[in-house]
Amino acid sequence: MTAQLESYTLECTDGPVGKRDKTSSTLPHNLLTEEEITRYHKTGYLVKNGLFTSEEMDVFFSTIKNDVIVTGRSHTRLDSEGFYSKLSLWNHPGINLYGAVARSARIIDNVETLLSGYSHGLSAEREEAYHYHSKVMIKEPKVGGAWEWHQDYGYWYNNGCLFPKMISVMVAIDTHTEENGCLQVLEGSHNMGRISHTLTGEQAGADMNRVEQSKSRFKKYPILCNPGDTLFLHCNTLHASAQNKSNYPRWSLICCYNTKSNNPYIPHHHPCYSPLDRWDDSAVLKFKGVGITEGDGTHFMDHEKDLSAKKSGLQ
Ligand SMILES: O=C(O)CCC(=O)C(=O)O
Numbered sequence: 001m002t003a004q005l006e007s008y009t010l011e012c013t014d015g016p017v018g019k020r021d022k023t024s025s026t027l028p029h030n031l032l033t034e035e036e037i038t039r040y041h042k043t044g045y046l047v048k049n050g051l052f053t054s055e056e057m058d059v060f061f062s063t064i065k066n067d068v069i070v071t072g073r074s075h076t077r078l079d080s081e082g083f084y085s086k087l088s089l090w091n092h093p094g095i096n097l098y099g100a101v102a103r104s105a106r107i108i109d110n111v112e113t114l115l116s117g118y119s120h121g122l123s124a125e126r127e128e129a130y131h132y133h134s135k136v137m138i139k140e141p142k143v144g145g146a147w148e149w150h151q152d153y154g155y156w157y158n159n160g161c162l163f164p165k166m167i168s169v170m171v172a173i174d175t176h177t178e179e180n181g182c183l184q185v186l187e188g189s190h191n192m193g194r195i196s197h198t199l200t201g202e203q204a205g206a207d208m209n210r211v212e213q214s215k216s217r218f219k220k221y222p223i224l225c226n227p228g229d230t231l232f233l234h235c236n237t238l239h240a241s242a243q244n245k246s247n248y249p250r251w252s253l254i255c256c257y258n259t260k261s262n263n264p265y266i267p268h269h270h271p272c273y274s275p276l277d278r279w280d281d282s283a284v285l286k287f288k289g290v291g292i293t294e295g296d297g298t299h300f301m302d303h304e305k306d307l308s309a310k311k312s313g314l315q
Contacts, residue, residue: 030106030281032113032232040114044190044237045223051106052171052228052284059288061173061227063097064251067291070098070136075303077203079145083243086138091271093134094298097287102134102255103279107169107230111257114232115165127165129257131276132156133301136173137252139181144244146181148205149214151190152256153235154197155204160266164194165259166235172225173251181244183231186218190236206238214238269301 030051032040040046052060064070074088093099101107108129116127139145153164176182192214197204205211218238223231233239244250258264263273292298 030110032110037113040232040234043187044234045185045187045221045239046114046232047223047225048110048230048232049226050228051230052101054228056284057173057227059285060097060101060171060253063287063289063291064136064173064253069292071138073300074136074138077145079147079203079243081146081243083143083145085145085147086140087135088138089133089135089301089303090298091131091133091269091301092274092297092299093131094292094296096290096292096296096298097284098134098136098253098292099297100279100283100287101171101253102131103277104281104284105278106281107255108257108276108278110232111167111169114234115167115257115259128260129167129276130260130273131271132166132256132258133270134253134255137254139241139244139250141180141244141247141249144181144250146243147239147241148203149186149211149238149240150197150204150206151194151236151238152233153194154206156235156258157194159268159270160264161258161262162265163259163262164190164235165262167257168231168233168235169255169257170223170231170233171253171255172227172229172231173253174227174249176223176225176229176250176252177246177248178222178224178242179244179246180248180250181242181246182225182250183223183239183241185221185223185233186214186238187221189214189218189238190234192236194236211238 032048036046070088074086076084076086078084093102111129112127115129152168153166156166170183195210196207198207260273
């Protein structure tokens with residue numbers, strides 16, 4: 001890590017590790033409103049349009065699309081018809097642009113709000129979120145693969161996470177349309193709790209009988225996004241995506257968080273609790289052109305150790 005980046009980390013870390021100062025300079029317009037928080041708990045998802053500005057997304061786009069480490073470290077995931085997605089996945093974010101997004105106040109503050117209170121009947125205290133992993137999901141034109149209906153907690157349950165106090169945050173890098181295989185959700189399906197998952201090709205999908213029943217009870221919504229629009233997705237919300245048969249790519253950055261109080265009891269291929277620094281929102285623009293570099297602290301996941309789909313298949 002260069003001295004410049006190292007000093008930036010120190011500047012951006014507001015408060016001692018694990019005791020983040022919730023009062024620092026988050027722009028209020030980035031915080032979810034009470035109405036949005038209530039809607040998230042009712043529907044199991046929320047799209048915050050323009051959470052990242054077009055200026056930030058221009059920076060993001062030019063950095064990530066030229067990042068040879070992100071694409072070079074990606075793995076392909078086949079769907080049942082041999083179409084594929086490319087996934088580049090890291091457990092700990094580095095000191096780079098993607099780390100600035102994963103640590104950004106506008107994501108962490110909202111994630112901690114959504115993971116606190118309301119459900120689970122455990123504690124009214126504000127939860128501390130930690131970074132569980134981030135991934136760049138690449139669906140190239142014409143060949144991009146489908147994702148079966150699943151819940152993220154369908155997998156994560158097998159990792160020793162006792163409670164569904166987990167969330168995925170998807171930042172759209174390209175425009176997401178039905179034609180290029182945008183994400184689809186079954187609104188309100190998180191209320192069913194976790195359902196069992198079985199293996200289909202290289203992916204674990206939710207029990208098909210239950211998915212079919214769910215489709216007749218919950219409305220299906222396509223998550224249509226412009227670059228910078230950001231989806232907050234409850235870990236028990238059923239979601240899927242179709243193949244990308246269009247001429248346009250569909251890329252997204254998906255940052256996943258667990259809560260400190262839900263520290264997994266099984267060591268596995270994603271991290272147990274480790275404190276996550278919270279950076280000011282302004283960090284994103286300061287990391288213009290800074291993709292992943294050797295020694296910047298990015299810890300890629302070891303794919304050999306990822307047995308979650310197979311374990312889900314055993315359910
Ligand atoms: O982005 C997609 O098409 C599917 C991603 C997804 O469902 C996931 O990562 O859990």
